[in-house]
Amino acid sequence: MSDIDNSQTPPNSHSLPKNKLELLRALESQLGSCFRADPVCPSPNPLIIVISGPSGVGKDAVIRKLREMRQGLHFVVTATSRPMRPGEVDGKDYFFVSKEEFLSMIEKDELLEYALVYGDYKGVPKKQIRDYMAKGYDIVLRVDIQGAKTLKRILGNSAVFVFLVAESELAMVERLIDRRTESKEELLVRIATAREEVKHVTSFDYVVVNAQGRLDDAVKLVESIINAEKAKVRQRNAVI
Template identity: 65%
Template sequence: MTGLTTFLPFLRGTLLGLKLGVRQRHVLPDSHRIVEASLARAHVQCFSLRACRASKASDASTVCVESSGRSLEWLASKTPIRSYASSADAMNATVSSSKQSQVLKELEKVLGSPLDTQPQAPPPNPLVVVISGPSGVGKDAVIKRLQEIRNEIHFVVTATTRPKRPGEVEGVDYYFMSKPEFLDLIARNELIEHALVYGDYKGVPKKQVRECMSTGQDVLLRLDIQGAATVRKLFGQEAVFIFLVAESEVALVERLVERKTESIDKLLVRVATAREEVKHINEFDYVVVNADGQLERTVSHLCSIIDAEKARVQQRHAQF
């Protein structure tokens, strides 16, 4: 049975390609008899099989199938194939479009209804993706690279009441607004989450998320542990939560030290905070290791997660 299964593609290709006269394909020598028997059962008596040459690279040999002109015409009249090409690894056949159309019509007639041309998979729902992780793990670099290769994803821009710094761009780095404007958003419940940081407010406006999702666009939020918890309360299991970690605690501390931007006291606070944040890892759907020097691998992993979410049968459906 194994040999017959192996040679069904060979036999089919041979019969369909008779217009070219001679076909050849690498096969195992001890299976020649299977091909001969199959051709005999198909009442093709005018064919001969012969081993043309042995292959030095393997135990395979090349089998040539030859036919007379009369049998060639008879079998060619029984197939819609116009041309045929075979090799040791693959075979391709081109079926005439008119014959294909005729087959489709016959199938529809038997089925009693036309064949559906609509996609069999519904379009995926827009995703709300939350990326979190301890300070120093490289969230900004990962998200920036992700934006470069997946520009269809909208990175949600945070609103803030602090003054604009040199080089910052409105709507790219932050949405800059006055405190009365920000407090009005809070009063109207128009912020996904917000916090008071060093005397200034920061928050994520619902409007831009709502507008993107209405057009089917995925949205990406970079949040700390508290912000991710707030979004989880809002969306529940309908959002995708991804936690970034370093390959080890030592590696994370080394990155923080390399920044040379903080005193020992502040560094101790960050490390202690990171230890507490990692304890929340079980609250997330996925954990991705952002190893030092492996940015492309990390981003590729994130893309795989997003693609897998898009292929779910039971889609997430985040909405306000």
């Protein structure tokens, strides 16, 4: 009589044709163990994907499209003390708070990172990340270059850092002009800042070009990056 515990045999094996089932049993008997039905590799860890880049490269557009095309993502809504722009929705685009409220969040250690950008505060709330990672979601963070630098120091190689660029400096400037949200003086500041920010690309894991009229291509490339990270033997393991 075989010492094999048939209760460990994969449940669906009982619906196999008799000759195939008998062969499976014979192979198990010869090997001295049952064939396991559980996954060979564990499920991949939830990822933290940090998407950054200069102003005018289409970070918001890429993230919106990415959320439409891929399930299992949670986009962390950033808190900011800047005024709401036309068309923006509180709690969806940003959490709009006063400077006093933002300083209170800093004092209570509620932010993963924060920075003063163009005179206003921006920061990433910790609780959203913890709650959704616990549910198995991948986390997407949209931050400026300064924020990405801070996150790199905090998270190291446990997160995926994606640098988004326009196809050219001219294309980036045209997009900033088309937004019509800044004065000429403000545009000059953003353009000068962007020229410096592009120099930080080497500190990122990946670079993605978001060319005008080719949004889908940029989003598919970001998806490919996520898929490749999910298939890695040595998984990133972010702990917040």
